[in-house]
Amino acid sequence: MKLFIKLVKKVAGFFLNVEWEADEEIVVLFGPSGAGKSITLKLIAGLMEPDEGFVKLSGNILYDSERKINVPPQKRPFGYVFQDSTLFPHMTVKGNIAYGGKHIDKRSLEHSVRQMIKHFHLEGLEDKFPNEISGGQKRRVALAMALMREPKALLLDEPLAALDSQIKLEVMELLREVREKFAIPIVFVTHDIFEALSLADKMVIYINGRIAQIGAPLEIFNNPISQDVERLLCARELFEEIYILSGAPTPNRFRQFRKT
């Protein structure tokens, strides 16, 4: 599976113009709030319509402005996890996960749901409602629900926001497992540099509706293309921090160090 996108969209004074691709890897869309990352996911999923561009998944064209193709969101094979991991508050954990399995017939649905519950360590919570479970558990349910469709790509909008660090690590581990097991492109939106650096196979840096740089995290970290990117990555501060912690006295030799 490979996801190709090119999107141009003007919304209320904000202009988005981006183009990138994702293999069966974790692609992190990284940038400050309001840079157009979440809108990108909505445009890919078909929840908003671009002004121009395309969304292609391997051979399938899901959107193409020139050919006037616009597949409705219901027919696009994406698993989407919304900001705050939106769950249906009137359905139980089991009900939420089952709601993701629309295409599965009744008899195998129960089996699939049970497997997801096992896979995401949700045993014992089947009959609880979303307001009765913790933040980390909610993320796991949201992921399970999104994967029930056997999506051809995952779109995750800040799935780790507002989790404490222990649980963050757990969910990150889970995402890596998902990458291995499902072998699909995973697009992960965040403005948290630590999440980005520890999860990304590829980073796409968003600044103000445009792409500033694309590459492997270390590559970008070591060679930020512009001052804006460098500032965004807090590269200097991170290095200085490490220097200070390690007791090395020369933070002003930072640039020299970076080049080696």
Next chain:
Amino acid sequence: MDSSILFSLRLSFQVAFLATLLATPLGILIAYLLAMKNFRGKGALDAFFTLPLVLPPVVVGYYLIVLFGKNGIIGKFLYEATGWSIMFTWYAAVLASFFVAFPLMVKTTKAAIEAVDKNLVDASYTLGHTEWDTALKVILPLAKRGIIAGSILTFARALGEFGATLMFAGNIPGKTNTVPLAIFTYMTSGQYTKAHIMAVLFTLISAISLYMANKYGGSAIR
């Protein structure tokens, strides 16, 4: 209790119940369109369904006569075809109550539907569910309290309908005199005891309706 009081009470409930039965599904449909869709003339449609809330019910009754009376725009054809007119029957009371109470159903339900998290609707779409499925399984269940509150308010309003009913159904004893009309008749003809009994009964029923609307509707109507 006097049999005429019992008749009026029964008729009132019968009329209000049918009006609510009519208003609930229609109200949900209109509220859904107004809350979820964008189309030309949406503002006008919204205003049209709100109008009876601010119009004197007598004026609503007047329009009903213009539309459904023996010589009315629609009523004329019905009368020519069947020799029957809805005017001065208890069905007319149902129609009058329906139109006067309908805005309460639409307004309350619309507010409840608008309060449903848009992300949940989007989430349902990305999971492959059609708009119809999403409306039935996500939007309406989450707007349930508002819909129930709307129905109870509609019922209470329909129960108390006076002006439009008087115009369109008339005040015919033993046929179309619902409780509000009966109270009016008793008062103007000096039968104060009967008027008192009915007024107190009615106040109680309305208070209970409001209490129930608050209890089941929760924040939807406050």
